[in-house]
Structures are given as structure tokens and as C-alpha cells.
Amino acid sequence: MLVAALSGLLLACGVCSPFCTQATAAEADLQAPASKQAKAKAPTPAPAKPKDPSGIKAVFAERKDLFDKVSALTGLPWYYLAAIDQYERTINLAKKRPAPEGIVAIYFTELRWCGMMNPDHEDQNIQSIALFGGIGRDGSGDGLADRSNDLDRLYTMAMYLLKRGSAEEDLRIGLWEYYQNTRSVERIQEFAQIYAKFDTLDLHEHCFVMPLTSDYTYRSTWGASRGWGGYRIHEGTDLFASHGIPVRSATYGIIEVMGWNPYGGWRVGIRDLNNVYHYYAHLSGFNKKEVKQGDIVKPGQVIGWVGSSGYGKPGTSGKFPPHLHYGLYRDNGLTDWSFDPYPHLRKWEREERMRRSKK
């Protein structure tokens, strides 16, 4: 039994690995649940402790309150502010940049805030900042444009985006002007859609990728060399299960990709709010009645079924034992990095079991 699973695994690795490398370049992204804790943990005044769920919820509530305030002040929907804030948080983490003070991750450089030619890099005077072309504004109402103040930073960002107008296209152009990067604009728009759909910031729960009651087996296979030939690493975890076992989204997110790939077969790619791309390959089919490309999903939602598709033209199947190849990629703003899903799968499996036992 075990031997069969292991030999299947080697074969599957050879199959999976070339594709995943391509997926890296083409699509994928960042932040995993381990860092999710760190992320949800706010820098200074927040009452949050990283492992205390109620603390995290308090931070979410405080953050949401700030977004609502600035939204009321400017007319920019709160979920755009939430999306920008969360995007910046994921990039800070990916680049191991220190988070700015406060509970908002949106960050401005001194020069951008105060103006390039401003001799005073700590300037908080609204008039002189404007005179030197800085973008810093006062959102808190104290008459100062304080770069370390959450409300001032959020208000500044909102006013920058609204320069051209509040239509979606205007905001898109504003985002592009700010980030000068199409990828950033796309991520932020995806995040905004997710927040808008659920109307909350509390969207970081995960579940296991198959029903816990189903018969599956997996071990740590990320980074294992291909079964034969090449040298590229295996960018994922192979979960062996019978044909037809439901495959579920592990996360809240948006379906970026759903279709055929010569290596991955029928595969789905889902982006979550940690800027992580979840990649599910070799499915026997998609849950087309419930999900399609561009849809927002939640943890546990069935996206397809375990199969052995791939390694040929569309519909090719059965060239290796049925299994789910599951990959995770994080976005650092420019490229995607594969990281090991195994510890996260174990964690989500454990957490889901605990939730179920409490019920």
C-alpha cells in the first residue's frame, strides 16, 4: 500500500514539476498561514497577540473602523482601502520590510510624502508639503499631515486615487500611477473584490483541501527531485486519493485560472488575501455548476475532483496514479516563489479537526 503510494509519488513528481515552474513565472504568489499570524499582528497600539484569535479580530475591527471613517470622508469604498492596505502588508512581509507604525500597512517615503525638493523631510505642514509637490494630507483633522498617523496615510492614499474620479476605471488609473506596476493593480483589484463580497476583513481561516473523512495520504515532497531526468525541484505536495474525491479551496480567494495545462491537466489557481497563489492540478474535472474563473470562493468550497489528468493534450488522463498536486506560491511584487505547502496542509488539517471536535 505504502510502496504503491510512494512509487506513484515519484512518477507524479516527474509529471508535476515541469509545469509548476512555468506557473511560477506566469502567475502565482505569497504569504502563508505562518506569516498570516505575523501579518495580522499589528505593529504598535493593537491589543493583538499573534496567536490569539480574538486579538486578531480586534485588530480587524479597529482597521475596519479606520477604513470606514476615511471612506465616509472621501467617498472611496472601504474595500479599496482594505485591498491596498492588505496588498502592502503582503509585500512588506515578502520583502521582509519592517511594517510602518500603526495598524495600517500603507507606507509613503519621506520624499513622496513631503515632496522631492522639500528641505524638511519631516515636514507636516500641509501648505509647504503641497508647495513642494508632496502628497501628504491631513485625514485626522489635527491640521498636520503626519506620515506616522494611520488616518493621515489612509486619507492621503484615498485622495491620491480619487484625483481623476471615482469610477472603477479612474481608480484603476490612479492605482497604476501610484504603483507603476500592472501586477500590483491586478492584485489590489482582486483583493477589493474579495472584501466587497464578504464585507469583512476577517477572511483568513483555512481548511484542508479534501474532506477530512475521505481517504487520502500525503507526505512532504516539496523540493524532491524529479523522478527521472531533470534537476528542477518539485514545487508542491502530492496528495494521493481515489478518483472523484472532492477538492476544496483551502482559503477565501478569487479563481484566477481554471482550465487545461499540458502538465497540470485540469487545474485551478486561486489567489488569497495573503497574496498566495494556490495551485490545484491533475483534477478529473471542475465543479462548473458552482465555480468559474473570476469567482470568489471560500474555504471548503468544492472546486473539482481528484483525477489523473495531464501530461498531454486536453483530456489526457491516466498516465500516473490519481492524486492532487497542490502548490503554493507567494508574490513579492515582481515575481512568484514556490514554498512548501506541507506544513500548512498539516496545520489546516489539524485546525479543521479541532473546529469539528468543538462542535
Ligand SMILES: [Zn+2]
Ligand atoms: Zn506533484
